[in-house]
Amino acid sequence: MTGRGGPIRIGTRGSRLALAQASELRARLMAAHGLGEGDFAIQVITTAGDRIQDRPLSEVGGKGLFTLEIEGALIDGRIDLAVHSAKDVATQLPNGLHLAAFLPREDVRDAFIGREVRRIADLPEGAVVGSASLRRQALLKRMRPDLEVINFRGNLTTRLQKLRDGAVDGTLLALAGMKRIALEGEATEILTEEDFPPAPGQGAIAVESRIGDRDTDVLLAAIDHRETHLRLRAERAFLAELDGSCRTPIAAHSAIDGETFRFRGMILTPDGRHVHETRLERSPAEPEALGREAGQRLLQAAGPDFFAGWADDSRRP
Numbered sequence: 001m002t003g004r005g006g007p008i009r010i011g012t013r014g015s016r017l018a019l020a021q022a023s024e025l026r027a028r029l030m031a032a033h034g035l036g037e038g039d040f041a042i043q044v045i046t047t048a049g050d051r052i053q054d055r056p057l058s059e060v061g062g063k064g065l066f067t068l069e070i071e072g073a074l075i076d077g078r079i080d081l082a083v084h085s086a087k088d089v090a091t092q093l094p095n096g097l098h099l100a101a102f103l104p105r106e107d108v109r110d111a112f113i114g115r116e117v118r119r120i121a122d123l124p125e126g127a128v129v130g131s132a133s134l135r136r137q138a139l140l141k142r143m144r145p146d147l148e149v150i151n152f153r154g155n156l157t158t159r160l161q162k163l164r165d166g167a168v169d170g171t172l173l174a175l176a177g178m179k180r181i182a183l184e185g186e187a188t189e190i191l192t193e194e195d196f197p198p199a200p201g202q203g204a205i206a207v208e209s210r211i212g213d214r215d216t217d218v219l220l221a222a223i224d225h226r227e228t229h230l231r232l233r234a235e236r237a238f239l240a241e242l243d244g245s246c247r248t249p250i251a252a253h254s255a256i257d258g259e260t261f262r263f264r265g266m267i268l269t270p271d272g273r274h275v276h277e278t279r280l281e282r283s284p285a286e287p288e289a290l291g292r293e294a295g296q297r298l299l300q301a302a303g304p305d306f307f308a309g310w311a312d313d314s315r316r317p
């Protein structure tokens with residue numbers, strides 16, 4: 001029994017990955033508090049990101065494409081907590097909400113899934129790779145300027161089906177998402193963090209709640225994973241420092257080793273030709289300061305022209 005006079009209502013998107021993440025959250029809450037499945041109600045909420053399938057996400061623009069409707073339900077009290085892929089959560093949350101907990105992080109790496117070859121290096125000249133992510137597009141172009149990247153949307157299973165149907169020669173996906181729905185066997189090459197640094201927040205699950213909802217936050221405190229939480233605080237502060245444009249390819253990789261917090265941040269032009277990166281080592285005591293410092297260094301190294309120079313160009317077909 002939870003003592004709240006009803007089940008704990010978890011809001012989530014309805015994709016296979018989102019439902020797997022909601023089940024993981026529920027399982028962890030059950031184990032931590034001796035609760036049963038009947039103490040929870042998983043409520044599926046459709047987001048704009050689920051509805052819009054025909055346009056690149058970077059053009060649709062809006063931050064919080066996969067989260068806003070769920071956050072609305074949280075604010076209105078229709079759900080008690082919301083579960084998201086941390087990568088999809090905007091740096092600026094709606095008033096009154098916070099990220100109260102993070103689950104232990106999955107693999108942060110990206111995977112390549114090739115139709116006829118297993119490795120990116122083996123793709124023939126001019127091969128077509130599908131990805132909706134500006135970061136993956138830029139990192140791929142940096143490795144292989146000859147490749148053509150086309151917009152490729154839909155949930156994991158749809159994308160793998162499009163690949164089999166021959167729409168593209170390969171695609172890139174987060175290994176974390178593939179593992180969570182037992183599809184990691186489809187990966188033909190796992191890319192290293194060094195060659196292919198992940199998106200800030202990749203592989204982590206964030207749990208959002210109402211600020212001041214003590215009952216919910218007490219439940220969540222018991223399952224919060226400290227190391228993941230510290231890394232996410234740094235990565236989100238880094239992203240917030242650079243934000244401005246959702247058209248900027250941004251990558252980050254962090255690691256905590258005892259008292260050493262290592263952070264690597266990168267920004268690229270969409271064509272992958274211009275890259276700035278920074279590496280910092282600090283104590284884990286002030287993760288936001290670390291993320292901000294990394295972001296400021298990149299802003300300074302790149303200069304305003306970096307962001308202005310290609311902004312218009314990238315809109316051309």
Ligand SMILES: NCc1[nH]cc(CCC(=O)O)c1CC(=O)O
Nearest residue numbers: 085087173174176177202203204
């Ligand atoms: N909406 C895209 C999205 N958000 C989270 C994941 C994967 C899981 C993760 O990074 O935690 C994905 C799919 C992908 O990038 O392949």
